[in-house]
Amino acid sequence: MARKTTTRTKKTAPATPPPCEPCEGSGQVAITVRVGRKRRPVGQQDGICLTCFGTGQADS
Secondary structure (H helix, E strand, C coil): CCCCCCCCCCCCCCCCCCECCCCCCCCEEEEEEEECCCCEEEEEEEEECCCCCCCCECCC
């Protein structure tokens, strides 16, 4: 009987998705804080990016 030869395939690492554009890959964006009846802006605070939900990676 002839012997079977096996070929091994080289496994590649999965491609990493590109960084999210609104948060630039950090997962956080600046949110304007508004106060008072006239809703005037007084500053900014960090908030979670709603595009990538804080992962920093864009959807494919």
